[in-house]
Amino acid sequence: MALSDQDVQKQIKHMMAFIEQEANEKAEEIDAKAEEEFNIEKGRLVQQQRVKIMEYYERKEKQVELQKKIQNSNLLNQARLRVLKAREDHLKTLIEEARKQLGRITSDKAKYQKLLEGLIAQGLFQLLESEVTLKCRQQDIDLVRDAWPAAVEMYRNATKGKKDVKITVDTDNFLPADV
Incomplete structure (x- = not known):
């Protein structure tokens, strides 16, 4: 059976439509894949x-x-x-x-002597030596000589008699008068 030209054209159109549809679907798949990537x-x-x-x-x-x-x-x-x-x-x-x-x-002799006793005793406690030479102002030499025995006594009492100290006063080199 021979096909007419019209039938052939219809079939060609039909095949073209099918191919176009397949191409469109493939293009959509590629677009979708590209969009996803x-x-x-x-x-x-x-x-x-x-x-x-x-x-x-x-x-x-x-x-x-x-x-x-x-x-x-x-x-x-x-x-x-x-x-x-x-x-x-x-x-x-x-x-x-x-x-x-x-x-x-220094103008009140009694207070000054008491202060000297305390200062000498403090020095003895800090030094803890058996022989100590005191240096003072020249005008205070008599007060220092009177104060050191009481300071030595405080030192002995505090150490319970275990420490004894010999004190001498330096009469050659004095502290300045304004100290």
Whole structure:
């Protein structure tokens, strides 16, 4: 049976439509696959950049924390220095006041002798030597000679008689008169 030209053309059109439909389906599959791969790659790149950005801001945050710690440490050190300066100023004031009061005490012989006894005893406790030479101002030599026996007695009592000390007064080299 012979086909007419029209039938052949119909079949060709039908086959062309079928091939076109197959081509369109294949193109859609390729587009879909390309879209999927594109979205996967885009997601991977976005995630990479997100991780980089998070790492960047974590570093920045750590730097800010470190700067805060350094600043707090500096402020704390400055406060400590101010406290030490205030303490030093206060000590200087106390020492100066003590000097003035000691200067006034020398005019009261009884108080001055008691002070000398205490100072000599303190020196003996700090030195813990068996022989000690005392150096004093020339105008205080008699007071020192009168004060050292009481200081030696305090020293002996405190050491329960286990330590004895021999004291001499240096009569050749005196402390300056304004001390």
